Amino acid sequence: xxxxxxxxxxxxxxxxxxxxxxxxxxxxxxxxxxxxxxxxxxxxxxxxxxxxxxxxxxxxxxxxxxxxxxxxxxxxxxxxxxxxxxxxxxxxxxxxxxxxxxxxxxxxxxxxxxxxxxxxxxxxxxxxxxxxxxxxxxxxxxxxxxxxxxxxxxxxxxxxxxxxxxxxxxxxxxxxxxxxxxxxxxxxxxxxxxxxxxxxxxxxxxxxxxxxxxxxxxxxxxxxxxxxxxxxxxxxxxxxxxxxxxxxxxxx
Amino acid sequence: xxxxxxxxxxxxxxxxxxxxxxxxxxxxxxxxxxxxxxxxxxxxxxxxxxxxxxxxxxxxxxxxxxxxxxxxxxxxxxxxxxxxxxxxxxxxxxxxxxxxxxxxxxxxxxxxxxxxxxxxxxxxxxxxxxxxxxxxxxxxxxxxxxxxxxxxxxxxxxxxxxxxxxxxxxxxxxxxxxxxxxxxxxxxxxxxxxxxxxxxxxxxxxxxxxxxxxxxxxxxxxxxxxxxxxxxxxxxxxxxxxxxxxxxxxxxxxxxxxxxxxxxxxxxxxxxxxxxxxxxxxxxxxxxxxxxxxxxxxxxxxxxxxxxxxxxxxxxxxxxxxxxxxxxxxxxxxxxxxxxxxxxxxxxxxxxxxxxxxxxxxxxxxxxxxxxxxxxxxxxxxxxxxxxxxxxxxxxxxxxxxxxxxxxxxxxxxxxxxxxxxxxxxxxxxxxxxxxxxxxxxxxxxxxxxxxxxxxxxxxxxxxxxxxxxxxxxxxxxxxxxxxxxxxxxxxxxxxxxxxxxxxxxxxxxxxxxxxxxxxxxxxxxxxxxxxxxxxxxxxxxxxxxxxxxxxxxxxxxxxxxxxxxxxxxxxxxxxxxxxxxxxxxxxxxxxxxxxxxxxxxxxxxxxxxxxxxxxxxxxxxxxxxxxxxxxxxxxxxxxxxxxxxxxxxxxxxxxxxx
Ligand SMILES: Cc1cc2nc3c(=O)[nH]c(=O)nc-3n(C[C@H](O)[C@H](O)[C@H](O)COP(=O)(O)OP(=O)(O)OC[C@H]3O[C@@H](n4cnc5c(N)ncnc54)[C@H](O)[C@@H]3O)c2cc1C
Ligand code: FES
Numbered sequence: 001x002x003x004x005x006x007x008x009x010x011x012x013x014x015x016x017x018x019x020x021x022x023x024x025x026x027x028x029x030x031x032x033x034x035x036x037x038x039x040x041x042x043x044x045x046x047x048x049x050x051x052x053x054x055x056x057x058x059x060x061x062x063x064x065x066x067x068x069x070x071x072x073x074x075x076x077x078x079x080x081x082x083x084x085x086x087x088x089x090x091x092x093x094x095x096x097x098x099x100x101x102x103x104x105x106x107x108x109x110x111x112x113x114x115x116x117x118x119x120x121x122x123x124x125x126x127x128x129x130x131x132x133x134x135x136x137x138x139x140x141x142x143x144x145x146x147x148x149x150x151x152x153x154x155x156x157x158x159x160x161x162x163x164x165x166x167x168x169x170x171x172x173x174x175x176x177x178x179x180x181x182x183x184x185x186x187x188x189x190x191x192x193x194x195x196x197x198x199x200x201x202x203x204x205x206x207x208x209x210x211x212x213x214x215x216x217x218x219x220x221x222x223x224x225x226x227x228x229x230x231x232x233x234x235x236x237x238x239x240x241x242x243x244x245x246x247x248x249x250x251x252x
Numbered sequence: 253x254x255x256x257x258x259x260x261x262x263x264x265x266x267x268x269x270x271x272x273x274x275x276x277x278x279x280x281x282x283x284x285x286x287x288x289x290x291x292x293x294x295x296x297x298x299x300x301x302x303x304x305x306x307x308x309x310x311x312x313x314x315x316x317x318x319x320x321x322x323x324x325x326x327x328x329x330x331x332x333x334x335x336x337x338x339x340x341x342x343x344x345x346x347x348x349x350x351x352x353x354x355x356x357x358x359x360x361x362x363x364x365x366x367x368x369x370x371x372x373x374x375x376x377x378x379x380x381x382x383x384x385x386x387x388x389x390x391x392x393x394x395x396x397x398x399x400x401x402x403x404x405x406x407x408x409x410x411x412x413x414x415x416x417x418x419x420x421x422x423x424x425x426x427x428x429x430x431x432x433x434x435x436x437x438x439x440x441x442x443x444x445x446x447x448x449x450x451x452x453x454x455x456x457x458x459x460x461x462x463x464x465x466x467x468x469x470x471x472x473x474x475x476x477x478x479x480x481x482x483x484x485x486x487x488x489x490x491x492x493x494x495x496x497x498x499x500x501x502x503x504x505x506x507x508x509x510x511x512x513x514x515x516x517x518x519x520x521x522x523x524x525x526x527x528x529x530x531x532x533x534x535x536x537x538x539x540x541x542x543x544x545x546x547x548x549x550x551x552x553x554x555x556x557x558x559x560x561x562x563x564x565x566x567x568x569x570x571x572x573x574x575x576x577x578x579x580x581x582x583x584x585x586x587x588x589x590x591x592x593x594x595x596x597x598x599x600x601x602x603x604x605x606x607x608x609x610x611x612x613x614x615x616x617x618x619x620x621x622x623x624x625x626x627x628x629x630x631x632x633x634x635x636x637x638x639x640x641x642x643x644x645x646x647x648x649x650x651x652x653x654x655x656x657x658x659x660x661x662x663x664x665x666x667x668x669x670x671x672x673x674x675x676x677x678x679x680x681x682x683x684x685x686x687x688x689x690x691x692x693x694x695x696x697x698x699x700x701x702x703x704x705x706x707x708x709x710x711x712x713x714x715x716x717x718x719x720x721x722x723x724x725x726x727x728x729x730x731x732x733x734x735x736x737x738x739x740x741x742x743x744x745x746x747x748x749x750x751x752x753x754x755x756x757x758x759x760x761x762x763x764x765x766x767x768x769x770x771x772x773x774x775x776x777x778x779x780x781x782x783x784x785x786x787x788x789x790x791x792x793x794x795x796x797x798x799x800x801x802x803x804x805x806x807x808x809x810x811x812x813x814x815x816x817x818x819x820x821x822x823x824x825x826x827x828x829x830x831x832x833x834x835x836x837x838x839x840x841x842x843x844x845x846x847x848x849x850x851x852x853x854x855x856x857x858x859x860x861x862x863x864x865x866x867x868x869x870x871x872x873x874x875x876x877x878x879x880x881x882x883x884x885x886x887x888x889x890x891x892x893x894x895x896x897x898x899x900x901x902x903x904x905x906x907x908x909x910x911x
Contacts, residue, residue: 055341058350058515062349123447127447135404136403137400159439160345
């Protein structure tokens with residue numbers, strides 16, 4: 001296959017960026033998208049230039065570190081991670097524009113690499129169950145109905161890639177936040193901190209500069225883990241309940 | 253520590269022996285007393301640090317996987333000042349995230365005859381009697397609490413309709429003791445650990461340093477007192493001082509280039525520690541996993557695992573006749589060879605990994621392999637789908653099937669999966685004693701980075717177990733004991749040992765950038781992978797290993813003359829990151845080949861073709877090799893082999909049979 005790449009190149013966080021065009025020839029349709037970029041980079045290194053920086057680690061769709069906006073859509077619009085795209089998904093002769101994930105709290109570090117530590121900070125605000133090691137009762141002491149376990153799992157599979165925030169016109173990470181809130185609210189173990197959690201996570205989300213949700217649904221459409229929009233409905237419901245019980249960002 | 257008493261063979265081109273053997277042996281400090289009381293006895297003797305004194309002590313934990321993340325979270329909770337490092341942008345991305353199948357625990361919820369003793373015996377036997385008895389027993393004991401802890405922290409394990417925890421079977425066991433969360437058990441366990449970790453970050457007890465790669469261990473007066481790390485964003489080399497250092501940096505399987513590891517997985521942390529004096533144990537014990545998606549082309553950057561759990565329901569087969577090119581669904585039952593079921597009737601498709609991998613290689617070498625290139629076997633879900641329905645199979649392995657289809661463009665519900673063995677796990681690692689401390693005081697090692705629990709072959713679903721056992725229970729007990737006993741003096745990074753180590757690193761980086769040769773780092777890495785796979789892979793012989801040694805040395809020498817690394821030192825430079833890792837792989841590879849040569853027996857995953865039974869099974873030599881081979885770095889001189897004799901007080905060594 002032959003393609004043309006239009007790639008966002010930016011040397012570091014403080015320098016301005018620009019698009020650079022690279023022709024790509026003789027690519028096998030069986031290659032993964034990132035293997036194609038590896039080959040482009042080998043060529044760039046041979047020419048003595050700086051290769052395109054992009055994040056990747058597991059290359060099997062689970063670690064959540066990869067993420068490129070391809071033709072305007074995070075991860076290229078196949079609802080999989082960038083690393084799980086294969087060249088057979090693209091057309092011969094196509095021009096692809098590659099950009100970093102953009103959202104206010106995701107500053108670009110270099111080329112296609114952004115800083116997503118903001119997502120860790122949302123989690124740090126309340127995305128946990130305070131279970132000290134050594135204190136746990138037997139795993140079967142508290143039964144979890146299969147339906148709840150399955151529902152919790154449907155939300156718990158979020159890979160934390162940040163595509164939701166990059167896809168959202170408002171730059172909201174509500175899908176990410178909602179996935180964790182919903183996962184823990186489904187489980188009996190998550191109940192004691194349930195309302196405190198949602199309030200704390202959401203106020204951190206807002207403070208970090210993520211936008212609010214106005215139900216565009218772009219987030220769920222690009223989500224490689226298929227987190228449903230119900231995560232956001234869930235977060236709103238939890239928030240209302242929390243307010244009724246007197247939890248606010250001041251008490252969390 | 254050593255007087256040399258015995259020397260080893262040499263390669264033709266050199267006048268030096270390949271290694272020396274020490275006349276001293278290693279003491280693992282296993283407590284006396286009955287096996288099932290050892291851990292309790294040991295804990296009862298450990299010293300404690302009073303709560304108000306804990307925050308005066310800094311502990312560095314490198315790694316945020318199950319082992320490192322759990323250790324950091326618990327030590328933080330106890331009140332120590334913890335500095336935690338990972339090379340990814342977030343601790344949640346450690347490669348534990350990729351584990352699929354499950355985690356073992358001797359809960360015996362199914363009343364199918366499981367017990368701590370049985371998990372212990374399965375693990376010792378699975379490791380082909382090359383692991384340390386006391387460590388394995390402790391692992392089996394701790395398995396029980398681990399599941400409870402994970403459930404409490406919100407891990408959504410699979411449940412029965414009754415609400416009770418569900419389990420399934422894994423290779424090398426005849427009981428169903430594997431707990432799982434769909435095909436994403438590692439992800440859920442790691443996110444559980446990560447949530448404990450972020451909780452301690454929020455409280456300021458754990459300081460997280462993402463995108464920082466440890467490049468060296470700093471010793472002061474022979475004691476581990478800190479690390480140097482490269483800030484992967486700015487390129488700056490940073491120094492960190494502490495009262496103890498814990499390495500939980502995962503395995504070194506990327507020495508094979510193609511593997512199921514993450515791209516960034518590296519040996520640098522453990523290898524640098526080794527060069528500073530830590531012994532490296534059983535480096536040649538590497539696990540080749542039987543069920544991975546076969547290699548497609550030269551451009552390939554990694555291999556993807558299909559969890560062993562699929563062998564619960566899938567049947568492995570190849571055509572009976574070599575060269576039978578019919579599509580799989582057109583090959584009738586009588587023309588299929590379900591070779592695992594035929595050769596190992598009592599374990600069938602759940603024969604352990606080393607055995608299943610070698611069997612796959614054998615049938616492919618006979619010309620009966622399937623798929624492009626003939627290096628593949630079928631893993632067929634047809635019978636299970638007919639028996640249980642597609643929905644059940646989807647529920648069990650849905651995400652794996654989706655991944656398989658993405659990669660191969662084939663629908664595994666309609667045509668059998670094609671699989672082939674690939675590098676997956678390293679049983680070898682830094683040598684540690686019973687308390688997980690290396691021979692360097694103050695340096696502890698946990699998880700896949702140490703060598704301790706799996707002998708010559710790891711059973712499926714026991715690595716996650718070990719990571720959490722080390723991280724949640726063992727290290728949080730033994731580190732305080734060390735600090736209370738050794739009472740390390742306060743120290744800062746002003747100590748000259750830090751400056752010296754930094755100068756060495758800076759010089760190495762300058763040297764790499766100055767070569768400006770003609771081949772990229774990836775080219776060298778791929779080349780090293782070919783050598784390791786062909787000569788130090790699933791079948792090894794004296795001849796293959798000796799030729800591997802000269803090829804590795806030659807490649808390493810070329811590397812420093814002809815590698816091309818673009819960019820500068822003080823910037824985000826992924827070529828340089830990779831170049832530093834490959835430089836260490838090129839050194840470690842040599843030690844792996846030497847270890848494989850020195851172990852003149854077959855055991856577990858280490859298969860020396862000279863030592864096999866008439867049926868082609870591994871033939872151990874307990875008389876000569878019932879020891880852990882721990883290697884000491886010796887500068888430009890050949891490495892020194894120090895042995896830890898394996899003393900089995902409770903287990904009777906036997907021929908490992910799965911027939
Ligand atoms: C695809 C796959 C599937 C698996 N499935 C199973 C399974 O079903 N059951 C099972 O029991 N086991 C399974 N395993 C094995 C198991 O996942 C691993 O052995 C285990 O998770 C390792 O955990 P760890 O904490 O030791 O290391 P890892 O999780 O690998 O973490 C290593 C950490 O060290 C950091 N690090 C590494 N080098 C450096 C450095 N130089 N500087 C700074 N930081 C560094 C990394 O950033 C990371 O945080 C699987 C493995 C793979 C690859
Ligand atoms: S590289 Fe891990 S999800 Fe893509």
